[in-house]
Amino acid sequence: PASTQRHVKSINKRASGQAFEVILKPLSPVSDAAHSLPSPPKRDISxxxxxxxxxxxxxxxxxxxxxxxxxxxxxxxxxxxxxxxxxxxxxxxxxxxxxxxxxxxxxxxxNRDAHLAAMIERLPNFHGPSTSLHPTPSFSPALTLSRADTRPWRPRGGGPHRHITPPHTIMLTTAISIISGYKHG
CATH class of the missing domain: 1.20.5 (Single alpha-helices involved in coiled-coils or other helix-helix interfaces)
Incomplete structure (x- = not known):
């Protein structure tokens, strides 16, 4: 009889219109024992x-x-x-x-050797490479040019008639300087 008694506690309505009731049950010795489990015994650590x-x-x-x-x-x-x-x-x-x-x-x-060979082939009266450091008299441009080649060359179309070195003389002196530089360089 006393263990079956229940207490009902009502709570005021909330603003949303819901109301709650909490039912409280008295503690019994049986339920109290179920909640407390004994802890395992501590082992002694050796x-x-x-x-x-x-x-x-x-x-x-x-x-x-x-x-x-x-x-x-x-x-x-x-x-x-x-x-x-x-x-x-x-x-x-x-x-x-x-x-x-x-x-x-x-x-x-x-390419340089081929170009040099082509220039040497075009030179008149070429007798092979010189053995001395300086060109031999047969290499001299003055000795290899004919009298007609030493006349002043004038450009076509008029203009100032001043003395200009003919193109073949330039080619000859260029070839001689290339041969001299090639032989010693």
Whole structure:
């Protein structure tokens, strides 16, 4: 009879028009025992257990350290590989550039030799390269030109009639200076 009694507490209506009722039940000794569970008994920790836990923690720390060192070693290895590849590519590029430059220089030398041979072929009375440092008398422009070639050359179309060096004389002196420079350079 006393345990079945219930208290009803009413709450005033809210502004929204809702009302609540709270039913309070008296505490019973049975329900009180159900809520309080006994805690498990504490175990006594021995010195061996503490030592085992410390050793396990030390092993975990060593394992983590080794993992970090492995990651760093892999990163360094990768950086070294990248650096070696870059150096190899740079070396290959340098070799290719050097080969291209050598080919270009060889082509320029061939073109210069061909041009020089063509100019020498066009020269009158050429007797081969001179053995001395200075041109021989047979190389002298004054000796190789005929009397008709030494007359003053005048441009066509009038203009001032001053003495101008004929084009073939310019070509001859240019060829002589090229041969002299080519032989000594």
């Amino acid at each position: 010195l061996d257990d503490i030592q085992k836990k410390l050793e396990a923690a030390e092993e975990r720390r060593r394992s983590q350290e080794a993992q970090v060192l492995r990651a760093l070693a892999e990163k360094r290895e990768h950086e070294r590989d990248v650096l070696m590849k870059a150096m190899e590519e740079n070396s290959n590029f340098s070799k290719m550039a050097e080969e291209k430059l050598q080919l270009k220089m060889d082509q320029i030398k061939e």
